[in-house]
Amino acid sequence: MxxxxxxxxxxxxxxxxxxxxxxxxxxxxxDPDVITSNGLHSHPQLAIYVKGEQQEIPANIGIGAVHQPTHTHTEDADQGIIHLEFGDIVRNSDIKLGKFFEVWGKDIRSFGSNMTMTVNGETNTEYENYMMRDGDKIELHYD
The missing domain is CATH 1.20.5 (Single alpha-helices involved in coiled-coils or other helix-helix interfaces)
Structure with a gap:
């Protein structure tokens, strides 16, 4: 027994x-919006051109009293490196290009009109809805 x-x-x-x-x-x-619940660490690169002139992306965007998962660092901001560093759950909205601009406090369209975007050399029209990936080379051009 x-x-x-x-x-x-x-x-x-x-x-x-x-x-x-x-x-x-x-x-x-x-939750179909959840990409992972195990965190994410990636580094897309962003370049912004207004009338052909490259614009500076400041260091320490998203770093301050509250350290945002989407941010820039001093040592590689001049290269346009965006740090996406999440410790746990990551949703689609967390890695959208628009989220970086939100953390920066800028509207993606504030640099001018006639915006075009390329990702890794290919035309892309997702703009602020583009979900950034590690190693992406994103260029925004404004006329």
């Missing part, structure tokens, strides 16, 4: 553990 109780206890424990993993997967996949 004791062996049967132990057997059922072990089976119950295994079912419980499997259920926990299943629940975690369900919750993770339950």
């Amino acid at each position: 004791k062996k049967i109780a132990t057997k059922w206890w072990i089976i119950g424990f295994v079912v419980f553990i499997i259920s926990l993993f299943g629940l975690q997967k369900f919750l993770q996949n339950g």
